[in-house]
Amino acid sequence: MDAKPGRLWVVATPIGNLGDLSTRARDTLRAVGVVAAEDTRHSAPLLAHAGSRARTLALHEHNEREQAARIVEHLCAGIDVALISDAGTPLVSDPGFRLVRAAREAGCEVSPVPGPCAAIAALSAAGLPSDRFVFEGFLPAKAAARHERLQALAAETRTLIFYESSHRILESLEAAVEVFGAQRAAVLARELTKLFETIIAAPLGEIASRVAADANQQRGEFVLLISGAEGxxxxxxxxxxxxxxxxxxxxxxxxxxxxxxxxxxxxxxxxxxxxxxxxx
Structure with a gap:
């Protein structure tokens, strides 16, 4: 008799504060046989904190196609697998959708274990319209492509949400000012849930100036929210x-x-x- 297929659990993990790991996420990480992690070394402290002794496999943007097939083999053999990213909810600007699709195509059940997500956490504290919003992930690294992407969003009426890294945050803010104007309402959330969490709510031009003048505000991980265009x-x-x-x-x-x-x-x-x- 064939073994019942395992289940793929898509598990959200803390974006900075280990206290945000839910009881259900902890129990899931303890119960599965395999954890697919974006970076196994980065995830090791989290798994130790959760008390998980599962085998870990690396699944990242460079190997997802190959690893997805391998993980589906585990699922088809009856082994439950948890998918986690370095932080937050998997698949949100992180690898994983190919694995989820492959698991579904193989007839395996996929279940989410909800939890932290930097984009939603920032939106909840931003004070910008949240009934309709657009998540754009990371802007292109090259200046021309970044400007083109922002220009294509200039007339968007929904709140815009971007992720950005420390080495491009100032350039992205300056490009946003150029495209949307210095007076467009915005919020910059930095290091959410961590020791040096900062949330700046101000016109885009003011945010760009404050970040340019303070090197500390150029460090960490960022969520940039920009108010949509008025009618x-x-x-x-x-x-x-x-x-x-x-x-x-x-x-x-x-x-x-x-x-x-x-x-x-x-x-x-x-x-x-x-x-x-x-x-x-």
Missing amino acids: DAADATLAEGRRVFALLREELPPARAAKLAAAITGAPRKALYEAADGGR
Whole structure:
């Protein structure tokens, strides 16, 4: 008789404070036979804290395709596996979706063990509109690509959430000021739940200036939240995008014209392209 497949547990772990490890997460890490961790050395203290003696396997962005197949073999053999990231909820700007997809395709059950997530923790304390928001993860490392991504979001009316690293936070703030304007409301959350936690709520220009003037505010892990565009500003951006799109469409195919108009004006490319479809 074939063994009953194991279950893949997607376990959220603390983003800094070990006290945030839930009882259910601790029990799960103790009960599984294998823990798939982004960095096994980084996760060792956490697993020791939880009292887990599970075998650990490294699963990160460079080996996920290969390791997913290996982990599914464990699941199919009846072994429960826990997936954890270095911090927070797996798959949120972290590896894991290929493993989850492979497990489901193999007929294995996948269950979440909810817990900390830096993006949601920051949003909950930001005081910005939280009924609708967009999680954008990390901005591109290269300046031109970063500017293009921000420009494409200039007319977005939902609250924007980004992750950023210490060595790019100042450049990203300066780019955001350039695209969204110095007066756009924003919040910068640094080192959430840790000893030097800092949450700055101010216009983007002021946040950028404070970070530039204080080297301590350039250290750690960051969540940047930016208020969405006001209705009038969003409408004006879209109107300008359509004007530029109409000019470009005279010389270019609709898809190319929409992409360029979006990059130039910050209007949503999808809305411009849909306008092209409607105009046929």
